[in-house]
Structures are given as structure tokens and as C-alpha cells.
Amino acid sequence: MAFVLTEEQTMLKDMAKDFFTEQVPVANLRKLRDAEDADGYDKAVWKQIVELGFAGILIPEEHGGTGFGPMGLGIVMKEAGRTLAASPLYSTAVLGAGLIMAAGSDEQKGALLPKIAAGETLTALALEETNHHNPLNTAMTAEKSDDGFTLTGDKKFVIDGHIANTLIVVARTGGAAGDAQGLSMFLVDAKADGVSITRNHMVDSRNAASIGFANVQVSADAVLGSLGGAYAELESSLDLARVCLAAEMLGGAETVFDTTLEYLKERKQFGVIIGTFQALKHRAAELFCEVEICQSVLLDALSALEDRRNDTPRAASLAKARVGDALRLITNEGVQMHGGIGMTDAVDVGLFMKRARVQAQMLGDTNFHRARYADLGGY
């Protein structure tokens, strides 16, 4: 188990940290928001991310990636989270690469992975249909047609759905909502006939699309993974993404904790710095413990993925839930301890709190993962 980063991983971390701090600070997100940017991400930044090898960080070298594995990906996501960097990393480098690597045929891998690593293909996972994450409840159908499938249904909360050129769509080729059997995945061109994409502006100044599929025709080779049996492949990729999200979330928690602590040492009231008040000190110390506990949980989950451990799903649920709880507490306390200024758009804490809400909902909130953790524990 890797609780201590290797030298190589430490170098990666330092590199990612420098890059995001210097090139993609929170100001970058503000700029995109204030300019009402049509893409919602900075293409120049994405180009740099690609050049650094982050887009293909999960992808093996034979397919044009840098092959750092889940630990490397988690390290980068955490640093991205520290500055709220808006980029297609999550939708493409985590979900897209992860799903294609887990479920893709050799041809699909050969065709798509190099393009992902090169930053040319952007993907988005069209999974959610209801207000809460629950892959088993997928109802959208894919009916067998003469030379392929016809997709019909509506998806929501598709992160980066409006910028992706390749959609990965989860639909039913059998079974009913609630069944694991009968779930399939399809690679769908975002420009295909019948696909209608609506970008939604979200509270975190990022975006998630609603996508309608009206009799969308795809060929048989658009199937990603096993027909009717994609649930296992989907879940294992989702676990990777959940842990990477937890990494991004913990990055955010660290920033909020650090800046709040700085504020406690700077702001004066009653003639003293407010960090001398025990009511705040104790809460700050508790937040410190939360951050430390979460580091352990995250590193364990990343090494579970790295070592393909049997308990990976449990470790992933633990990470997503535990970091989610901590992030909520830390962002709320961060705003509170900043006093009136914490309510303003001028300081960053509020942006992190808004982002935390969205992250919590992505791929299952704390309740979902607590229940899943219990399921997997046999109780």
C-alpha cells in the first residue's frame, strides 16, 4: 500500500502544482465565467495540459499516453482541484480514457486513446437520467436495428456534454430499470442526427448538458464493452472516476483550509487577530484532522486502484463519501470564519463551496456511497 509517494510521483505532483498555481489559478475560472465563455474552458490551458501529458496520463505509452496510472491521475486531479481549474480533464482524461481502457475493443482503443492523449477527442459520459446518481436505474433504450442500434431517451447532468465530440452513452438493450443485466454503452458522435445538446450553466460556473436522443442511429461497432453486460465495466470505471473526484475535492478542501487559516492569522477584531479565539481555534484544529484523515482515505483508494485490489469499490465509496463530508464541513466553515467577506464574490471560498455542491452530486453523493459501502460490507 502506497501511503508515501515515490520520487517520480512527488515530481509529478510538484510539476502539477506549479502548473495549476501559476497557469490556471482561480482567476482563470472567474475570467471564463465573467466572459460568458461559450466553451466554459480555456483552450490554451487545455493545450498546455495536453503538452504536459496530463490528458493521457492514464493511457499507456503504446497508445500515446504517459502511463502514470491511477495514482498519477489522482495526483494531477488533486492539484487541479486546488485551483478550481476548469478543463476537460475529468470528462476526458478520467472518464473517457478510463471507460475506453476498461471496456474498449483493440480497435476502439487504437482509434480513440491516442486522440484523447493528444487532446483532440473530448468525451462526455451520458449516464444520469434522474436527479440522483443511480446507474442501475438507467431507462433509456437502445433497440436493435438492421445494422446497429437506435437510441432513444434523455440524459441530464452530462459533464462537459456541450464540448465533447464523442459521447459515451449508457442505455438499455435489455432488462428493466433497476437491473444490472441489459445495460450497454455506445460511442455516439455528438453531431449525429437526433442528438440535441443543451448546455446548462451550473452554480459552480462550470457546465453540464442535458442531451436528448431521438431515434439516433449508431452502427454495431459503436458498442463499447459487452452488449447487455456493460455494468461491471461501467462500475469499475466509475470507481476510478469517483476516486479522482475525491482527489479533486480534497484539493479544494486543502485550499479552503489553507486560505481560511491565513485569514485567521490576519483579520483583527477586538484588537487581536481572530485566530486567538478558542472558538475558532478548535474548529480549525478539527478541520485539520479532517484533512489528514481524508489524505489517508484518498491514498488508500488510489493504491487500491493501482494494485487492482478486490476491495477497490469499497475504498472508492469510502473516499467519495468521507472526502465529501469533510469538504462540505470545510467549505461551510471557511465561509463562516471569513465573516461578511466570506459572503462576497470577491474572495474564493464561496466558489469552492459552490463547486463542492456539484462535486458531491457527481457519481453519487454521501448517502449513495454510505449505502453502497454497507452493501459491499454485507450489511
Place this chain on the structure above:
Amino acid sequence: MTALDSFREETRAWLEENCPASMRTPMPEREMPWGGRQAKYPNPDTKVWMDNMASRGWTAPTWPAEYGGGGLSKEENKVLQQELGAIKARPALTSFGLWMLGPALLEFASEEQKKKYLGEIIRGEIRWCQGYSEPGAGSDLAGLQTKAEDKGDHYLVNGQKVWTSYADQCDWIFCLVRTDTSVKHDGISFLLIDMDDAGVEARPIKLISGASPFCETFLTDVKVPKENLVGDLNKGWTIAKRLLEHERSMISGMGMGAGAASMGGMEAVAKENFGADGEKIADSSIRQAVADHKMDQQAFGLTLKRAEAEAKAGQGMGAAASMFKYYGTEVNKRRFELLLDLMGTQALGWEGEGFDKRELAVTRSWLRSKGNSIEGGTSEVQLNVIAKRVLGLPDA
């Protein structure tokens, strides 16, 4: 075969021969191997096992061999612990001497003191208690008033200690005493006192759990030889603090999973009381509460492991001891609260026929667990330490 492999083989064979069968069974509270002059051994194997282990110094595996310790390297000790774990061996000796005093003596005591006291600890001959707290000095430990006056060839000690765990069953007490009244921290010394000396009296205090594990300890005109001073005069606070670190890490590791384990695990207790729906606990809010707690417990366990890994890699998790003390004891208390919730009326017994032994033990342990966040520095004090030392938040 590496040296470590042969050490493992040799250890395994030795344990096979020297660890009595009854010492490989779960240990009832009354068979705890505290050692000392007053020790009783309801199970004679306890003493055999202690002596066997002590003969190799393995009651204190990493202490230097010259003082009677095992002289093992970290790696060897790990092997030993693994082999002990594999046969489910009970601890051969549990003692404040091993956990707290010994490490402090190794660091601060004179050569003669080490020679005398460490061996006695290792062999379980002397049972030590800790004389820190006083009625007026708890969290503010440095406010202690027990006085030691220089009388030429000895110190004359007067004062009162309180919450002295097991004082009535102990042989010696390590005490913090005031040797200079004009300053606070710099007027404290670290003194070793034989409880057989005239003027030492320990009176048990009854706790909410019904047990009396600790005492008020009165020190009246006790004559203590000067050679019993550890470290320099008025420099006892440094030793005291170091010793508290050992104590804190000991308490935070205490009782992981205890209580629920004796009942077959939290999940089993929940299913028994709230029914099962397939594998699941039928009541969803109870199920969530159990999962929530188990997550915290796992997260804490992982953090202990991470600290170990970081220590090995030469990195330190700052003020780790305070964090573990705080978080670990709070998790432990929550565990008992939840366990009692799950057990319902069966957790409400004090004694008698309506409850089985394990149930009664859980109730008493629940009460005992409340002390975890008080002893060895309260939770609030730990948070103060983190805020000050790690976060750099200044005092008012």
C-alpha cells in the same frame, strides 16, 4: 535465507515451545498481566508466559539488551509481533512502565537508574503508576503544587495526587513535583517514589462504571533519596511532556473495535435487533449509522497506517500524537454510543440474571470510554496543541 527469515523461523519455534496454550486464548480482564509485587495470577500460565518472554527481553523487544531488553531492530520486532499475532498470543506484560516510564528513562535517566529500573520493568517485578494530576492541576498540569524540599541527602515530599490509575496496586510512582515555587514550568522535577515508603497512601475512588481503577494519592513527609531524581533539577517538564506523548499514542490506539467485537460485530448486533432484509440491516437509518461509523473507523485506521509509513520514510505527520489522541478517542466514544443504541434494553443492565456477561461488559466499557477523551490530556487540550503547534495560531 535472509537473516530476518531465520529470525522468523527461530522465533516461531521458540514461541511454539514457550507460549502456554491458555495464553493463546482471549484474555479476560482479571488475567491482565500487570506484574508487580502485589500481582495475583488467577491463571498461573500468565506468570510463566511473562517470565519466558522476559528471559529474552521480549517484553520490551526494542529496548537495548544491556538493560535486559530484547535489543531487536524495528524489522525484527515487526517479525516478532507478526508471529505473536499469528498464534493469537496475549501480551506477556502490560504496564505503565513499558508504555510510559521506560521510554522516558531511556532518554533522560542516568546509567545507574537505567540499569536498576529498566530491568525491573522488563521482568514485570515492579508495577508503576503515574503521579501527575492533582486536584488543582489537571489540564493545567504545570500548575501542580506537590512540593519536594531539599533536605541535604533527601527530598521531603508533601502534597496530593489524584486520578492515579491503579495506585493501590502499584509499587512505585513516577511523580512530578515542585522544586521551585518562584517559576511555573521551570520549577518542576521528575521524581521516582517507592510506595512502600512511610507517608505514601493511596485511596481508591469509585467511578461511574462502578470500578475503582484509580486513587487519590497522599504524600505526607515522604523522604525520597536524591538519587531518585531523573534528569536535572527543575527540568522535569521536558520529561513530563515527552512521557505524555507516549501516553497519548497509547490511549489513541486503545480499544479499536473493542466492545462490538465481543458481541460479534456491530453489523451482527444491528441485524439481531433490527432484523435483516437479505444481507442488509432492515432499518435503513440504523444501517446508515453503522456504515457511517465504520467509515470513520476505517479512515482512522488508515491514518494510523499512513503515519507509520511516513515515519518509516523519515517524514513526520506534525503533532500526530495529538491528532490521534483526539480523533481516536472521539471515534471510540461514538462507537460505544452507537453500540448501546443498537442493543436497546440489553445495554441497560448493571448486574444480575437478565443480562449476559458480554452485555454487562459493554455497558461498563461504554462508561469507561468516556474517560478516553479526558485521560492523558483532554480533547480540548489536544485541539489547543494542534492549533498552536501545527496551525501556528497564537494564544490571546
